[in-house]
Amino acid sequence: MPQQLNLVFGWWADGITWPEMPGTADAYLGETVVGPAGLLDVLETALGTGAPPQSHACRIAEWQAKMRAADDGARVWSQSYKIDPWGTARLVLGWRDELVEAGWTPDVVGSPRLKDIAAIENAAPMLSPGVSDRLQALIDAIKGRSIPLHAIRLIDARNTLPTGWRLLLDTLEARGVRIEAVPQIADNASGDLKVLRTPGKTNALSGDGSVFVLFANTEIVAAECLASWLAAAQDNQETIVVAGRPTGLLDSFLADRGLPRIGDSDRSPFRGAIQVLSLAFATSWLPFDPRPLIDLLLLPRPPFPRRIAREFARTLSERPGQGHSGWNEAWKFAAHWLEDHRDADDNDDAASRLQEWRDWIEPTLFPAEPGMPSDAAARICARVQQWAYKLDRGNADPVLTKVAQLSGELAQAISAIGLAELPRHLLERMIDQVVMEGMENPIAAAEASEWTAVAHPGAVWGPARRLIWWGFEQPEALPKAGPWDEAERAILKSAGCPIDDIDVALERHSISWRRAIQAPQQELILVRTRGSDNGVHPVWHELSAKFDNASVNVIGSAEDILEGRNPRVAFRLLARTAVAIEALPPxxxxxxxxxxxxxxxxxxxxxxxxxxxxxxxxxxxxxxxxxxxxxxxxPREEQLLGNLAHEIARAVFVTGDAPERDDARRLAEQLFGKLVSEIAAPLALPGYAALYEEARQQIPHAIGELAGQLRQxxxxxxxxxxxxxxxxxxxxxxxxxxxxxxxxxxxxxxxxxxxxxxxxxxxxxxxxxxxxxxxxxxxxxxxxxxxxxxxxxxxxxxxxxxxxxxxxxxxxxxxxxxxxxxxxxxxxxxxxxxxxxxxxxxxxxxxxxxxxxxxxxxxxxxxxxxxxxxxxxxxxxxxxxxxxx
Ligand code: SF4
Known part of the structure; x- marks a missing residue:
């Protein structure tokens, strides 16, 4: 690390920013742009205070264990904790982290809520440090140490940063680090762009192409129109694309036109192999439910050979249950298939390989209450992790690496929560927490391009030629006010750990949006889809008056533009070729x-x-x-019941004289439960209780009546x-x-x-x-x-x-x-x-x-x-x- 660092710090600068570097060169020694995570890393490395981060799921599990230890039944959170321990732990941990970020320690009480959060904080076991703990640890460490930091230039106004971060900057400043603001972006634009940014009453926008708002009824049309616009000229340098919504669709149209993808895909917990973790648990509950097992069998990369998966999927779809003759045949098929397909370098014997498959296809089932023993849950995590590592064979496949990581995080959370048995609803909340963020589409990586794409408008901190705001709509995540009342705020303020008003965070967001609007010097393009779910972006409320009486060339509908033969949009001619409309076949x-x-x-x-x-x-x-x-x-319900009745009849009506009516009915009653789990397992699921009860009474009765008819x-x-x-x-x-x-x-x-x-x-x-x-x-x-x-x-x-x-x-x-x-x-x-x-x-x-x-x-x-x-x-x-x- 160089002797003296110069940093540019911004709240949204942990990813790609514009400009990417502090100066005009490609890189500078000792100078970089960082966000909160980057700044913590730099300082922890300099001071040697860093530690491996802990997953959020594991911290919630630890906090839940602490809550259990502190619960006397009368805490402000006790009732909620009883109903939903995981959700309550997650909520209260959020409050605690907010307090700690502001500098709170558990000796600051004074309200029932603060007292009861302090009780959790003081209870065992230890809580792994989160961001707020790391921040406070750094502030303490800086006080007595010299810092190899010369200056920090702030993208966001200092008074809009959260209280803990302001305290960090104050502490650094006290140690001699220069803290200053980056210069505001100057407005050198002319024409409509100038008019748009000039406060107060101005001339109407003339439609000179420097401002354009693209509306579309659907994202797909917006994506096609914008991609066509970008493809219409080889002149996309000094262009910022703000990805206000995922760019998956836009990327498809860009790729279609030979342009690079932006690669800001949706995060999804349903990416192929990630589902293996959820499904490995979903197949392990009583009563047996064939649907998650079929989901597992139909995955593109199931944790056993595809041919075996197909065989079991077919068997299950014909007779949805386990242990019946067809099921046993499927296992015989698996054994023969294994004999025929063993690799020379396969070290496992056939029996252990078959057992491996059986662990997936026929796992031990546990009741939802009291739940799954924690060691059994940990074994499932280990099984999924091993499978992911084995399949990956060191190739660092991003999805498999993620599966292995998530399995490890879940295992840690299971251990941290400290329960001998995990009820189904709790374990499912934990799995959701671990896989919630999912992962981006691994094949949608960003490609080298003339433009620079940023994930948040706040990452823009310098002038550019052009800015395109894709997804100029109501942002998904806006800050929310915490639970603190006036009295608590007063207590915290007098204890030296003041909690911010929500206005601080809102102002930070608001300034970042306006900064992005300020950045382009030649063109600003705002793209908004009008789907019913997409609200208006808050900045639009400030700008919309400027569009009153604007020329027709300032706002366009993507649907109308794409209907035109060669429409001109914001200085560019979009080449369109008409295709004949094919009528649907009658x-x-x-x-x-x-x-x-x-x-x-x-x-x-x-x-x-x-x-x-x-x-x-x-x-x-x-x-x-x-x-x-x-x-x-x-099979649908009627078919399931028909199959079940046939199977019972087959067992009751054997060659010879028909049984007595009552004997036949009794035997059918005995067979019913066993055969449901073998061939009609969905009937035992909670949603089928009424049908199950009807069948449990009616099938044995009918079998008895049939016996009577035969004898009569x-x-x-x-x-x-x-x-x-x-x-x-x-x-x-x-x-x-x-x-x-x-x-x-x-x-x-x-x-x-x-x-x-x-x-x-x-x-x-x-x-x-x-x-x-x-x-x-x-x-x-x-x-x-x-x-x-x-x-x-x-x-x-x-x-x-x-x-x-x-x-x-x-x-x-x-x-x-x-x-x-x-x-x-x-x-x-x-x-x-x-x-x-x-x-x-x-x-x-x-x-x-x-x-x-x-x-x-x-x-x-x-x-x-x-x-x-x-x-x-x-x-x-x-x-x-x-x-x-
Ligand atoms: S006519 Fe009716 S029964 Fe025949 S294929 Fe069409 S939907 Fe099915």
Whole structure:
């Protein structure tokens, strides 16, 4: 370090500033521009008082431990602390830091609030030093030491700096350091720019191009317009860009035009790998919730091989639970895959690698209350950290480095809080705190450019040719007044640690904004989007009167500018090329596939029903396999309940005589809880309590009723989930799985299809009108006799049996309509007709109405089902009617 430093100090000068250096050269030995963090670093280094900084989350955890030790139930913060310990600790720590920055020590009491903050301060354990502690430690250290500092020039007025910082400057001054203000920016502008900055009544702005306000309804249009303006001339030197809002969108348009990115991206806690930390915890709570696990499995870089992640995501989306047969199959797949893909340099044995994956996919689950043991939480942090280091392999990937750092910070906070068990709500607050700031987009780095981009207008402290204020809107973070009342302020003032009025901070901000407006000497461009969330910038209130009666060339709408062929904006001509507007494709009923399609070799009863209800839907789902992703594909409530009931039925109705009604119900009750966690885990989540309760009562009851019906009808059970296959008349193989197959006393088959449905009427109508396609298909699969096998729906929610007209059930449950053989005959004719159209390359969307005078190319078969547009996932594609039939 040189003998005597000369610093320029500004409240917003910790990042890039304008000018970047104190003089006109590129760099000076012993001279630099610093903000608060920079000044602390310089002085701590000079005095040898520095220490590694502690994360804010860890300090809150330490403070919460101190609050717990000081709490006697009657503190001013006791009630809030009881309800929300983390939030209260964070708030009170903020007050404490404000006090300490002003020079407070815990012997200054005098009000209940000060007394109770002092009680926390005096309680164990120690609190790691924050900025205010470092500042006070420096002030103490400077008093008795010589400082290698010659002068500090202040960007911001001295009396607008916070009290602790004023005290630091006073102390430095007392030690001989020269403190002076940087010169104010002179106004050498002319024209509109001069008029804008001249106080009082002036001429109207003439539109000479030196002042331009760009409004836009959306950020994307503002970004396109500004990027076009910057690209319109190779003359962007001595230009300051104030990034009043993140520049992600603007950067995209700049890059599009071959210009460098500004790189001031949004901070986000959702940057790929950062989510691994949150998800590693989210998957570790009881009851098991498949959604965070699917989120983890679908990450672009999951903490295990992508192929394994895909396998488990698929398994979960089919049966959202753990421990079922499909789940065990997925683990077998993982073991085989590992055998086939082991690297020669892989030192871990297969068992430990599989265990590693199991720690992520099947972690130990803990109840929300009393919570997760702190050592288990620390192990999760360590696991995430190790994964990040291992994946990074020393490449210093910014996201992975951040994940490792955040995991370490969380582990420190968990240790500092000093609790044996961490309730879920507390741990989630801690995780939020740690990842809250997230990180910038790692691929949106600033690129070398002619302009200088600053993150805050306060970082501008010298004249420039041009200033562009991107995001000239209500700033997000403005200072707020602390909790201190007049009496407390008086106490603190008399104790030599006065707390600032809020006006001090507001004045600091206000001066910084005006300084930025003062900086440009040739052009000022203010860019504001008028989205409903974006309030007006406070400086606009001061400037807006100058825009009364201004020429039309002073304010422009980005939308209007971009519509013009070659608009001129602030001295520049924006080159625009018109493109033809393409109309959106209209709805169409018939979709053509020019090359036709190859008929599938195999089908199923449900696929046949899909084809007959909408050939387009069948084509998209069964032929082209365009499906929802794993997360969106999680079964809905009705499907979950149906799956659950089927699984219970399979366990209760085994080959032989049907069980007694009460025995069947009791067994179903016993199986219910176990099977929910295996195949329908979402039902155990808090939001599903009512549905869970309904299912817990209704499914066992229905299983008992079905057992009663079987016995009453003299049927014996052949089995559940019976798989059968048979060719259709056109040679297509049909595979089907029958929910429950029974035999009458003559050994003739009787089919049961189990449904969890809202409306009994729908299934009754199917039987009445000969539209029970799936039942007829099962009937065909089961027997070769021309009359087919009788069949029935058993509706679990209603405990109702609806039998075909030829079924052996009591008359009151038989529904009059075509028998299964007649229904099947119609089904095969309709299948044949629809398949012919599809083979010829025509898929009709039955939910899209025919236009006036329009006719379908293909005649509809006699059996045409209602298209299920009201729940069809392809609705957005074809625009079928959403009205429920
Ligand atoms: S929305 Fe209706 S018409 Fe469109 S594919 Fe789905 S079922 Fe067919």
């Amino acid at each position: 709805k169409r009923r018939c979709w053509h596939m020019p090359n036709g399609v190859i008929k599938p070799e195999a089908t199923s009863p449900s696929a046949i029903e899909d084809l007959l209800s909408c050939p387009l839907r069948w084509t998209l789902s069964r032929l082209l396999r365009i499906r929802r992703g794993a997360l969106q594909g999680l 009808s003299g049927l014996t059970i052949e089995g559940c989930e019976i798989e059968l296959a048979k060719e259709l008349p056109d040679g297509t193989l049909m595979n089907g799985r029958i929910d429950l197959l029974a035999r009458d006393s003559q050994k003739r088959p009787v089919i049961f299809d189990l449904k969890w449905a809202r409306r009994e009427k729908l299934y009754r109508q199917k039987l009445e009108s000969g539209e029970a396609v799936q039942l007829a298909a099962y009937s065909y699969l089961t027997t070769d006799v021309p009359s087919g096998a009788p069949a029935g729906y058993f509706l679990i929610r209603q405990s109702a049996l609806l039998g075909s007209s030829d079924s052996p059930f009591a008359p009151q449950v038989r529904v009059q309509g075509p028998d299964m053989a007649a229904t099947w005959q119609n089904v095969t004719a309709a299948w044949q007709s629809r398949m012919e159209a599809i083979s010829a390359g025509r898929a009709v969307a039955l939910g899209v109405p025919l236009g006036e005078g329009e006719q379908d190319v293909d005649q509809a078969p006699s059996l045409s089902l209602q298209p299920p547009c009201h729940y069809c996932e392809y609705h957005g594609l074809c625009g079928g009617s959403r009205e429920e039939a």
